Amino acid sequence: SDIDLQGVHDTLIAVAFEAGRMILAADPNNIPKGTKKNSVDLVTEADQAVEKMVNTRLREAYPACAFVGEETYVAGETKVTDAPTFIVDPIDGTTNFVHGFPHACISLGFAIGRRPAVGVVYNPFLDTLYTAIKGQGAYMERNAVLNKGTANSNKLKLPLAGRGDVQEAPALRGLGTSLVGIEWGADRDGANYDLKVGVFQRLAAAKAEAAAASSPPNAMVHSLRSLGSAALNLCAVAAGQLDCYWEGGCYAWDVCAGWCILSEAGGFVASGNPGDWDPELDSRVYLAVRGAPSGARELVEEFWSVIGDKGIL
Ligand code: IPD
Known part of the structure; x- marks a missing residue:
């Protein structure tokens, strides 16, 4: 592509x-x-107004590119095609926004051939910016607006692969030493809900001495975190703050930007069509892991054996 x-x-x-x-x-x-x-x-007028502004700006700057946004998505009609496409969540973490919990962001992804090529995730409450271009690494910048144009601005742009002067995360060990991101999502009944809550329980519970051979084992992770934004969860994994993040039920706009940032930070998505991304085939189940696939194989295997069923949603 010549873009x-x-x-x-x-x-x-x-x-x-x-x-x-x-x-x-x-x-x-x-x-x-x-x-x-x-x-x-939840949706607020701000979600809609921000999406409208983003759509207008991107149409002006890139009239030939397609646009998919959470608030204008029509189930069964909106498609992500091979064309260069902006994939946008105007406010990811709307529930946090409504409650004043300062963990929400705008998630701006750009896909070519249905693969994330650019990712920009910005949390205005904490003024933290995460960015990546495919093949060029991922970055995190604290006080992004505050320091624009000052000498600090480059210093605060931290490469997420190798982590620059960010504290080095310890080597990825098993699930039992992990901090795991999960989300409740908006589906709160039925089989998917039961499956999801069962997974949370098995991740958290102490390891049983002699679990019945037929039931999945427990993991007893260090702890679970439910921070309320899929995009920021992916960025937290990219930054080594979470070891992994699992959710059944994400949409393209929740993950496109974060996927680019995570993979450019040296991490990967072990599901959501493994290793690659085609939103048309998407299972909407995401297990995002920090570190390279080679060093994380054990953790991923352990995760699937603990959750027992990948088939949520
Ligand atoms: C939601 C958040 C939430 C996740 C949901 C998303 P929204 O996005 O990312 O953490 O559990 O799956 O839909 O609705 O705040 O844009």
Whole structure:
């Protein structure tokens, strides 16, 4: 493709900062009527306004590129094709936004041939920016807006592979020494809910002495974290803050940007069509792991044996 990925990356950062200003200024109590499937699947007017702004800016800058956004997605109609496509979640972590829990972001992905090529994730509450261009590494920048144009700005841009001057994460060991990201999602009944909660239990519970051969083993991980943003979970794995993150139920806009950042940071996604990504074939089940696949094989195997069933959703 003859698209200048650096140009896309720079445009997405400018758009992310504009979105950040809108999100910080927005009233999270403006909830439009009749938009989502149940009482916990939240959307605010800010989600819609930010998506509209992002769509407008990207259409101006890249009129030939396609656009898929969470708030304008139509089930069964919207498709991610092979065309260069912006894949956007205007506010990932809407529940946090509504409650004032400062862990929400704008997630701006760019895919070519259905593969993530650029990722920009920006949390305006903590002013933290995560970025990646395929083949060029991933970066985290703290105080991203605060330090723009100052001498600090380069210093704070930390490469996530090799982690620069970020504290080195210990080598990835088994699941039993892991901090694991999980999410509750908006599906709170039925078989998928039972499966999901069963997984949380098996991950957390003390290892049974003699588990029945037929039932999956327990893992007793260091702990579980449910931070409320799929994109920021992927970035946390990229930054080595979480060892892995598992969710059944993500959509393209939740993961496109974070996928690029995670893989450029040397981590990988072990599911969600393993190793590669085609949103059309997506199982929507994501296990994101820090470190290279070679060093993480054991952890991934252990994870699948503990959860017993990959087939959620
Ligand atoms: C949601 C968040 C949440 C995850 C859901 C997502 P939204 O995105 O990322 O953590 O559990 O699967 O849909 O609705 O806040 O954009």
